[in-house]
Amino acid sequence: MIVIGGGVIGLSAAMRLAQAGAAVAVLERGETGRESSWAGAGIIDAGSLARNDALARLRRTSVARYPDFIADVQRLSGLDVQFHVCGSLDLITDANQMNSARREAAVAERAGVTGALALLEGEALRTAAPYLARDVGAALRDARTAQVRNPRLMQALRVAAERLGADVRTDCEVTDLCVEGGRVSGVRCAAGRLSAPHVVLAAGAWSSGVGQHVAAFVDVRPVRGQIVLLQAPAPPFASVLMHGKRYLVPRCDGLVLIGSTEEPEAGFDKAATAAGVSSLLSAGLRFVPGLASAQVVQAWGGLRPGSRDGRPYLGIVEALPGLIVATGHFRGGVTLAPVTADVVAQLVQRGSSESDLEAFRPGRATDRHVEHADTGDERPAADKLPA
Ligand SMILES: Cc1cc2nc3c(=O)[nH]c(=O)nc-3n(C[C@H](O)[C@H](O)[C@H](O)COP(=O)(O)OP(=O)(O)OC[C@H]3O[C@@H](n4cnc5c(N)ncnc54)[C@H](O)[C@@H]3O)c2cc1C
Structure with a gap:
């Protein structure tokens, strides 16, 4: 079994495959866990209860599996990845957002998800979040939101996979698939040709x-x-703060991440730019003015894997037996890693998965362009919820 790519998706899949007893090699072009999976904010967002599309369901399944996934990673690696349920506040600054928040809270109540969502207004918000700018009048609190120190998760996943016997090779770029008799039989990389029944x-x-x-x-x-x-x-x-595509993530040690831009036009350029940094700082200080005296430590950019329809590619490529695809997780790859890893392990072991993968089928037509903010995300935009 060969896994191409040592990000959160590849290493999580390798860990689950190795746990199931498969012989696994992870081939990583550079160093493991140094691309999007390192650059992200580590928010584990259960998403909108008002959505029931395939991606929303996959996300909820993944979030439900997170505690067990983390327990396995930490037990196998001996490393603490600082996963914790911290809750979030979705800040409301206009009437549209307020309407969406009310709908979301009503759906939660109807679904009997008591205590998960609460609309905080006026004094209740001031008491819960005295650090917020005075003109933020309301927020939707989501008690389900969690976070993980994603760079630590990446280290721990590698250690866990290797302790289970996975062969993790760095500086090993895959240049092509080997196809024989219409089947994928391995890969080509700098070291030559490597054979495997599944890639x-x-x-x-x-x-x-x-x-x-x-x-x-x-x-x-x-x-x-x-x-x-x-x-x-x-x-x-203590809680993650969200507003549109912007968010603030507080770590346990006083570090605060302010994210994030969404720039498809940048191509493969990972640079942090003056315009990007300036817009993030403006958003951060606009909502938490007390951060004005905080020290700027670092800024960076990462490349999310985006698909045209906003959904990941997850499944067997029917036209190329032997190839399984697990990519395109866009803004939600850290959140979706547990379920993705389970799906990959099931597809390898039995050729099918308990999850319905039709919406994620490799080779599907993806000409319908949807707003990325409405899809798999670091956070779903409250103003984009379906009525
Ligand atoms: C700023 C930012 C914030 C984010 N915040 C969150 C968040 O809060 N929550 C969340 O759930 N998600 C978040 N994401 C999204 C998440 O990080 C991604 O969806 C996820 O990391 C994708 O994982 P991956 O393993 O597919 O990709 P990557 O982490 O990019 O890994 C792919 C790996 O494949 C390797 N590779 C590429 N080509 C080859 C080749 N030919 N041969 C061998 N190896 C190769 C690369 O070097 C890389 O290591 C964020 C992303 C960014 C950029």
């Missing part, structure tokens, strides 16, 4: 360019996201 494509934003065969089934493009990291003397708040 898992998990090369993130670069997936469509892995050799000559893949682009016909997988249309993934890079979508740059930037983050600015601040250091406050003490943790200034």
Whole structure:
């Protein structure tokens, strides 16, 4: 079994496959866990209860499996990845957002998901979040939101996979798939040809360019996201704060991440730019003015793997038996890693999965362009919820 790509998707799949007793090699072009999976914010967002499409269901399944997934990673690696349920506040600044928040809270009540969502207004919000700018009059609190230190998760996943016997090779770029008799039989890389009965494509934003065969089934493009990291003397708040595509993520040690931009036009350029950093700082200070004196530590960009319809590619490529695709997770790859890894392991072991994968089928027509903010995300935009 060969996994192409050592990001959160490839390493999670490798860990689950190795746990199931498979012989696994992970081939990573550079160093493992240094691309999108490292660059992200680590928000584990259960998403809108008002949505019941295939991606929303996959997301809920993944979030439900997160505690067990983390327990396995930490037990196997001996590393603490600081996963915790911290809750989130979706900040409301206009009437549209308020209407969406009311709908979301009503759906939660009807679904009997008591205590998960609450609309905070006026004094209740001031008491719960005294650090917020005074003109933020309301917020939707989601008690389900969690976070993980994603760079630590990436280290831990590699250690876990290797301790289970996975062969993780770095500086090993896959240049093409080997196809014999209409079946994928292995890969070509700098070291030569490596054979395997199954190949898992998990090369993130670069997936469509892995050799000559893949682009016909997988249309993934890079979508740059930037983050600015601040250091406050003490943790200034505990919950993730969200507003549209912007968010603030407080770590346990006073670090605060402010994210994120969404820049498909940047192509494969990972740079953090003056315009990106400036817009993130403006958003951060607009909502939490007390961060003005925090120290700027670092800014970076990462390349999310985006598909045209906003859904990942997950499944067996019927036209190329032996190839399994797990890519295109866009803004939600860290959140979707547990379920994706389980699906890949099931597809390898029994050729089918308990999850309904039709919406994620490699080779599907993806001409319908949807707003990325309405899809798999670091956070779903409250103003884009269906009525
Ligand atoms: C700024 C930002 C914030 C984000 N925040 C969140 C968040 O809060 N929550 C969330 O759930 N998601 C978030 N995401 C999205 C998430 O990070 C991605 O969806 C996820 O990391 C994708 O994982 P991956 O393994 O597919 O890709 P990657 O992590 O990019 O891994 C792909 C790997 O494949 C390797 N590779 C590429 N080509 C080859 C080749 N030919 N041969 C061998 N190896 C190859 C690459 O070097 C890379 O290591 C964020 C992303 C960004 C950029």
